[in-house]
Amino acid sequence: MSGSLTLQSIDARAVLLPLRRPIVSKVGRFDDWPMILIDVYTCEGIVGHSYLEPYLKDALGCIIALIQALGAAHVGKPIAPLDVFQFNRRSHNLIGYEGVAMIAISGIDMAIWDALAKAAGLPLTRLFGGTVGPVPAYNSNGLWLTDVSTLAKEAAELSAEGGFAALKLRLGRDVLAADLAAILEVRQGAGDSVKLMVDFNQGLSLGDALHRCHALDEQGLYWLEEPIAYDNLTGYAQLTRELKTPVQLGENFYGPGELYKAVHAGAGDYVMPDLMRIGGVSGWLRAVPIAAAAGIQVSTHLYPEFAAHLMRATETAHWLEWQDWADPVVQEPFAVRDGKIEIPERPGAGIEWDEAAVKRYAI
Incomplete structure (x- = not known):
């Protein structure tokens, strides 16, 4: 039709x-x-x-x-x-x-x-002029601020769920030593070659973030995500200038204009808009060219089904954040193999409710 x-x-x-x-x-x-x-x-x-x-x-x-x-x-x-x-x-x-x-x-x-x-x-990505294909993803289904002694086993499980070579770890425990122990445990479980994205969920003050993130700068982490409150662009710009590890932010950008402000301020090395806040598909299509014009790579936050289609049509597409949280009510969840989400050849975004x-x- x-x-x-x-x-x-x-x-x-x-x-x-x-x-x-x-x-x-x-x-x-x-x-x-x-x-x-x-x-x-x-x-x-x-x-x-x-x-x-x-x-x-x-x-x-x-x-x-x-x-x-x-x-x-x-x-x-x-x-x-x-x-x-x-x-x-x-x-x-x-x-x-x-x-x-x-x-x-x-x-x-x-x-x-x-x-x-x-x-x-048409599959949604074809409507944009893209093609159906695999999208590189990292597993974000675990590794929370839980008992450090459980993280090695959990990291091994998360890696095996879809052949993932990249995982999301949450940091920001009470002391630096506990964060360092968490990183060690995850690498013991998933292997030293695992790409480790770490997320502080805005849990640090700027002063604490400067201390903690500088101390983590030699850990070979893939990125440091949202160490401070999302709207402190001046603080993010300072962290981005000072740290060797790339700084990631963007899940709290409310609309394309907020992404522009962050890019203009030099507030991060990477951005990861969230479809619920950036303005859905229309907001994404208007926002990500701003990042591309600045040469900034774009990852996703939540909504892996819609996000996968959009990543296939995003110039500086980087990583898709994979969660299975919606799977209980989706008839046919998307498959993940070799660390990539596979877009099905179904019209639309590819989701129907159970x-x-x-x-x-x-x-």
């Missing part, structure tokens, strides 16, 4: 999914993972899907209400993702683009793009 689509309705549902390994980081502990499943229904019978991962169970209700309110403004109108994105953004000029507003806009945007690609009968599981985990 091809041609224009007309919006009939938008549905948003909340689920609480089990995690195989609890998240334990500086931002908190999560034993279950709250998600919002979004369905865009069209008059032509095409249904677009997307999901959001807003971290906080208590935030689900207000985000769903805003999704429904935004969707109501487009009922009966042709679906054009870039137009809808721009309209929704402008509708929030008076209260600001950041936070819940951008999260809701992003969720709708991703579902609309999914519907558009399905109508064209409705029995959705019912089981509904809240």
Whole structure:
């Protein structure tokens, strides 16, 4: 099927999914993972899907209400993702683009793009002019701020899950010695050649980050991610200048303009936009050329299914962050082999809901 689509309705549902390994980081502990499943229904019978991962169970209700309110403004109108994105953004000029507003806009945007690609009968990346193929990924399903003595075994398991040669480790324990011990344990389990991306989850002050990151600079780490609060671009610029290890940030960029500010400030060596905050597919397509123009490599944060399609069409594509947290409600999760996520030859983003599981985990 091809041609224009007309919006009939938008549905948003909340689920609480089990995690195989609890998240334990500086931002908190999560034993279950709250998600919002979004369905865009069209008059032509095409249904677009997307999901959001807003971290906080208590935030689900207000985000769903805003999704429904935004969707109501487009009922009966042709679906054009870039137009809808721009309209929704402008509708929030008076209260600001950041936070819940951008999260809701992003969720709708991703579902609309999914519907558009399905109508064209194309995998999403082909709609952008890209090709279906493997995307290099690192496993981010574990290695939290847990007992250091468990990390070697867990690192071996994470490497074996999909032939991964790159892993994400969370750091920021109370003392430097504990972080150094964690790095040693992971390399014992996964091998000395493992590429080790480390994430502080904004857990350090600038002074602590200068001390801790300089002390880690000889550890051969692949990058140092978000050591300080995401909006301290002056601090990030100082860390980027002083450290030998590349500095990574970007999962908290709310829209393309924030990515531009960080690039202009020299606030990082790498960037990793999050689809929920950058503005969904439309926001990504507008943001990543800014990084490419500056020669900065772009990785992803969460949303591996949509992210995989986008990485195949991103000029300076770097690494995809792999998690299986949405798998319990997805009919056919994407395959991972030899450390690469494989995009299926399915129209759209390639996700459909397992409705029995959705019912089981509904809240």
